[in-house]
Amino acid sequence: MAGSAVLLGTGFAWWNTARAAEAAVKIPPPAQDMPLAEQGPQKAVFAGGCFWGVQGVFQHVKGVQRAVSGYAGGAAPATYEMVSRGNTGHAESVEITYDPAQISYGTLLQIFFSVAHDPTQLNRQGPDTGTQYRSAILPANAAQSKVAQAYITQLNTTKLFGKPIATRIEEKASFYPAEAYHQDYLTENPRNPYIVINDLPKVENLQRLFPDRYRSEPVLVKSRG
Template identity: 55%
Template sequence: MKAFVFSLALLATPAAAAPRTETAVLAGGCFWGMEAVFEHVKGVTDVVSGFAGGSGKDANYDSVSSEQTGHAEAVRITYNPSQVSYPQLLQVFFAVAHDPTEVNRQGPDVGPSYRSAIFPQSPRQAQMAKTFIARLNASHVYKKPIVTKIESGGFYMAEAYHQDFARKHPNHPYILVNDRPKVASLKARYPNLFKA
């Protein structure tokens, strides 16, 4: 993959007068890895693992694992837009956190609950996501087409045992193989965005 760098005004450092916190909801495979990556982004104050795209009645791991609920494993990211912008979060999402060319899978995980999706929290986020995907496609950074969808739907927090999983279980085989390399990639590729 070619270097993933945009010199766009869209990725400029956000204005200091921005609101104190905003939220983003992103889905890109197992939420353990997504959470682990975004917890290491400067300006991110909280990351919660959960489900998005389906209804509240079946927003639990057992139901979502049936691949019949319409949910995707997702993370809700709370961030300070005076420190990190929504497009910068999208850059991390596309370049580090997952492979946006994989349909209904990421690594060893297969099914629509592992799809690549963005759940905008405002019309402005929806427009920025559309613009970002269009520019990413035009840049031909990836050999295959971007399959990330922009979707609507609420976010539902996953069970407590899923929260902070990578931090609580750093030596779990799944984390070692699939998620620790993503955090290392974030640090290597975007040192200005990385926090320990």
């Protein structure tokens, strides 16, 4: 992802030919979920390849109050340069703050699996390879872990993806926000070839497959004022 993509206008042909198919898959909601409830903001952490696109998708989801790009799964705080080496144990991740009275954890998972990334790719996503681009769910508690485990089993049973789900569930993983220049990257750089090819289609698929969940104005990390 990111390191080469920052060089706007370079490598466009490479991205186009190397990009793996990440077409959205229409999937049913999880059979097991947590009910909507007035209990204050909750957090969910997902890793699905380059965090630019995953953040961009969830910033357009109704009920999401904040989505922050960062690193999770490693033992200590990290920088992009460190994580890019692929040997720190971190994955590019997004921490989502959501209102459980408006959207359930299971619905977030449904969007994550359906449009935010391809959960069948192992240690890669599109043109990006390495364990730092793995598909992972980092549950905040036992209830989230139970719902995620059950949903992966459900999706593997239905075989809607045609391949086994590669998504890992990683318990008790810490999350570390990424550098400021990675935040809101999709919104701030809509003409970046990497974003155009890999990430804008994800937001379009969100609007197409989840019209009732889509919000046109994203919730941003940085203030526009």
